[in-house]
Amino acid sequence: MMSVTNAFKKALALAELGLPVFPCAASKRPTCPHGFQDASRDVGAVRALWRAHPGPLVGVPTGKATGIFVVDVDTAKHDTAADWLKRHTQDLPETRSHRTQSGGLHLLFKHRSGMRNTQAKLALGVDTRGDGGYVLWWPAVIDHGHHNAPLAELPAWLAEALMPPPPETRPTVQRPRTPEAAKAKIEGIVGTVAAAREGQRNSLAYWGACRLAELVKQTVITQGDAVALAVEAARQAGLPTKEAHRTVASAFRGQQ
Template identity: 35%
Template sequence: MMAEHGAVSSVLLRMSVAWPLSAAAREFARAGVPVFPCVAYGKRPATGHGFHDATTDLDQVQAWWRQSPGANIGVPTGADSEVVVVDVDVHGPVDGRASFDRAARAGLVDGWELLVRTPTGGLHASYPATPGTEQRSWQAGRAGIDFRGDGGYIIVPPSLRSIEGRTVGYGVETINTGPTGLLDSDALRDFLDPRPVSRPRPETWQPVGREDAQRLAAWLDRQDTDRNLKLFWASCRLAKGGVPLTDALDAVLTAAKSDFGPREITATVRSAYRTVRGEPLRRGPSSSPVRGESPQIADGWFSRDASTTPETSRVRGL
């Protein structure tokens, strides 16, 4: 039994390489897939706002290709077209096919609907977009893999490229007749391009006093994002500097905003103090982050000059 396919894949399965670009563009629009013109034999958008100009309006689509019959067909990826694409690049020494095969062995790229051969020898693997979830586009250049999701677009058959003086077309290479499925794009990115775990930088710790707990509280009160991570690393500094746990808790709890509640503050500060003292740190919903921004983001409030603010002080790291 033929696997189910989304609108983009369904049009491509009906398409013949003999179709004029204008006819193919109209067919996508009729199927509810927004399209926009790109320059002939290229990938650059031919409209003022690029993929943001994509539409299913047949009158507009016909006007575009009547004006430029050789325009390639662009399709925005993500929620607009309900398709996301793993773009496998082959450029010089970078061969994304090896990375794609490695991800396939790990079970991370199963469920594609079809594979489109690109003019440079690469592939576009198409998947249904995950309903109700934003899947942002990203690049893993060293792996030769790009992900085309929300905020991206692809060129679709029967578009043509000019490669080293030769005219080469996009074309369907393989159709999946088995089960299709959603792609975990975040897991794929972590597999292809792991992001390093941030750790505190070695440094000579300087003594601090009780007034630094007050400075910490004032600084946290001005933060809008990543406050839990900043609180953890800053509390580590207070603990190392000898500020009593009760002083740190009193200062921060006094300045706490409503979206940064007492239970979360207490758990985070206590976790920091246990970490500095070498006691086992329990992992749970309230545990401090172990992956994210560098602890240097929590500096600035620790200047010995009380008039110095995080915005004006030089970031030194904790």
Template identity: 30%
Template sequence: MSNHDKARAAALFAAREWGHEVFPLSINKTPIIRSPHEKGHTCQGMHQCGAPGHAVGDATSDPDTLRWLFEQAPKAVGYGIRCGARLVGLDLDRKEKVDGVATLNRLASRHGFEIPQTTTVCTPSGGFHLWLAVPGGTIVPNSVGKVGPGIDVRSSRGYLVGPGSTGRKGEYVLHPKTGYIEPQPIPEQLLRLMLPPAPRQQPNRRPAAMSEDSSTRALQGLINVVLRSTEGNRNDRLFWAAAKAWEHVRDGHVAASDVEAELVGAAVQVGLGAGEAMRTVASAGRGVAA
């Protein structure tokens, strides 16, 4: 069986048996189907335009659609699993002088929580992916090193490389001692480390009334500003949009977790690094809070 066929079979199994939404990846662990749109587009996935090439926006659990996606990507040798409301991944790197496993163990000891026995995927570099679940309605932002050295968080608009995938350094496989386990809840202490700090409140200021629909439209408009940015002005547009969004947070109209998750996700989609985007959004928030 070729690596392409192996990845397709593993992806179909993950969708059918585990209920996850998946999409094809290249040997570099990146989305392999090119976007059908010009830069700055606002299309979120195949459900909007009917064409593949939206990375996580293509993820599906429908077997026929998944087979079709792999037909469009004959060089795909892996698949990504969509993260977000149901699944959050901890990517524990072990490379050079960084050991994400040791970092997580220290955090567990320091903050008094136990690392749950959950689905664990062994990566070719010697690290691990832990699959965890969050309480309903909680939006965990993607992050790189925020929780601790060697620990990356994959959540909204992010993905994990699924077991049965092949990368340049080797294969991703389920840990032999655990196999597949329904993703276990994140310990509360660990979840707090993943979430952004709550913004400072101004108790003497009474927020003007804003409906849920209007606040959603306001945030979506700011996300679109970032999605329409181009190389050379992406960071400036992100800072401007984030500053406006944090004003809505300060007034109580938008959740802080939504601002970071959605704006960082949009920035990554137009080519900014996740770390850079998170720093820009945080910087804009400090400016508003001041």
């Protein structure tokens, strides 16, 4: 772990480059009272921060404050994160990346308006940091494993996966009038999810589970059957089993 003195020196250098910084403890928590909101690119203010609230790590706000959006891929702790990165490597543009202390990876992109923090929305172990968040600036601590390319635009498919259409914009499923109509409705929902293209899988899996949950409320289908169909459709679309279960469970909770 870096000493407080070395962290302070690195923080000053980053501030001089125009990056707002603030001190963090070894626990990764901010040491200053207002967290990332205390971040500053003013050298004098940075000196005062470290003097009053010393910390061995350097934090940097994400989102509008810096124009940085970060995808945190914790490959060291989660196989699902490693699988996600392997599946999407060819779809990710060259951009700046930082190796983390635990062996994970931060992928840095240009921030896009409206992008906030998420946890495990893309996959278990894949979090994001945008407006209202911060990351530790690992190049201040670790000298290797970093790629200093310019920040790339956030890929459209990734933004879409993180910002699905609001649930209220989706039409409510009308109760089918006959068993045949019910069967056709269910098959239509399941088929739409199963045929989802990359970049649509999470949002359509959530949508389909919501629609099936509505049919459960209408006693058209049992919840057990609806969950099983929703998970299987998400798996056919290409989502890992755990991710499919998590997305479907989230949708059903939202319909309660």
